[in-house]
Amino acid sequence: MKRLASSVVVALLLTVFSAPAWSDNGDTLKAIKERGYMMVGVNGDLFGFGKADQKGVWQGLDVDTARAVAVAVFGDLNDRIRWVPLTAKTRFTALQSKEIDVLTRNATQTLTRDTALGLNFVQVNYYDGQGFMVPKALGVSSASELAGATVCVLPGTTTEQNAADYFRSNDMEWNTVTIESTAELAQAFYAGRCDVMTSDASQLAGLRASAPNPGDYMILPEIISKEPLAPAVRHGDDQWMDIVNFSVLAMINAEELGITSENVDEMLSSKNPKIQRFLGVSPGNGEALGLDEKFAYNIIKQVGNYGEVFERNVGVNTPLGLERGLNALWTNGGLMYSPPFK
Numbered sequence: 137m138k139r140l141a142s143s144v145v146v147a148l149l150l151t152v153f154s155a156p157a158w159s160d161n162g163d164t165l166k167a168i169k170e171r172g173y174m175m176v177g178v179n180g181d182l183f184g185f186g187k188a189d190q191k192g193v194w195q196g197l198d199v200d201t202a203r204a205v206a207v208a209v210f211g212d213l214n215d216r217i218r219w220v221p222l223t224a225k226t227r228f229t230a231l232q233s234k235e236i237d238v239l240t241r242n243a244t245q246t247l248t249r250d251t252a253l254g255l256n257f258v259q260v261n262y263y264d265g266q267g268f269m270v271p272k273a274l275g276v277s278s279a280s281e282l283a284g285a286t287v288c289v290l291p292g293t294t295t296e297q298n299a300a301d302y303f304r305s306n307d308m309e310w311n312t313v314t315i316e317s318t319a320e321l322a323q324a325f326y327a328g329r330c331d332v333m334t335s336d337a338s339q340l341a342g343l344r345a346s347a348p349n350p351g352d353y354m355i356l357p358e359i360i361s362k363e364p365l366a367p368a369v370r371h372g373d374d375q376w377m378d379i380v381n382f383s384v385l386a387m388i389n390a391e392e393l394g395i396t397s398e399n400v401d402e403m404l405s406s407k408n409p410k411i412q413r414f415l416g417v418s419p420g421n422g423e424a425l426g427l428d429e430k431f432a433y434n435i436i437k438q439v440g441n442y443g444e445v446f447e448r449n450v451g452v453n454t455p456l457g458l459e460r461g462l463n464a465l466w467t468n469g470g471l472m473y474s475p476p477f478k
Contacts, residue, residue, distance in 0.1 A: 258368070289335075
């Protein structure tokens with residue numbers, strides 16, 4: 137019996153001390169409300185996804201995703217967010233150390249990040265894949281022609297590993313230039329220090345749009361990886377994970393229901409029970425999340441549905457000129473799909 141008791145104690149101690157130091161213990165929502173604002177990790181250098189404009193106003197798809205979460209929590213956007221620009225190297229450490237409450241910075245969900253790093257990724261807000269950008273003057277039209285190339289790549293990222301796998305599997309030699317800052321790495325590419333820039337295709341589009349002469353560069357057709365980009369939170373606070381998750385899903389669900397920032401007030405009088413539940417006319421969803429019943433209404437009214445967010449930040453009429461592709465609704469052949477709000 138003594139040996140059994142000792143074994144139980146040892147097991148409990150192992151459980152406590154083997155838990156990641158960055159695991160949350162809950163109460164994230166309470167802490168944010170008491171503070172009065174949300175700390176958000178963003179890129180800071182990526183046009184179309186996370187970057188401050190000339191007036192200092194933050195813009196981008198990831199930025200609007202964070203705004204949706206803030207609106208869900210507070211009901212408004214009146215100075216409710218503190219933006220924390222992070223590099224690829226510092227983004228996860230900042231989340232683990234509670235420097236930020238949520239990371240919305242073009243981060244790929246992977247098994248290791250979900251487990252060893254103690255992160256929880258929520259609904260994907262952009263389905264992407266890794267590609268290659270080259271100067272048109274290089275005279276190549278396919279990644280298969282890049283043997284011996286010098287490649288600019290962010291260190292310690294899935295991008296670096298994917299590129300290494302691609303060149304190795306195709307029996308091609310390559311050299312690298314690695315710089316932790318995306319902006320500095322892009323400048324190295326524009327200055328000719330490397331032949332190729334590799335990253336997520338959306339990031340390449342953003343970098344090309346902000347290049348000194350965008351027309352001088354082309355993105356090659358090959359996509360060499362799957363990159364489901366999603367907001368992330370720490371392990372250990374299921375309520376906060378649910379709030380961030382359903383804030384993203386609210387934008388997707390609204391688009392599917394035909395609700396926009398322009399017609400959301402009219403939709404409040406809809407007789408459709410799905411719309412009534414979604415907009416909080418019929419109560420229940422808000423209470424389940426610990427939020428106001430109108431949290432989804434507030435998101436769509438102040439931020440917009442997913443289609444609106446996509447088109448104004450990265451869509452075909454922006455400098456990035458991206459098609460919806462995989463990021464279209466499931467009803468239009470894409471992967472954007474929301475579970476029922478009930």
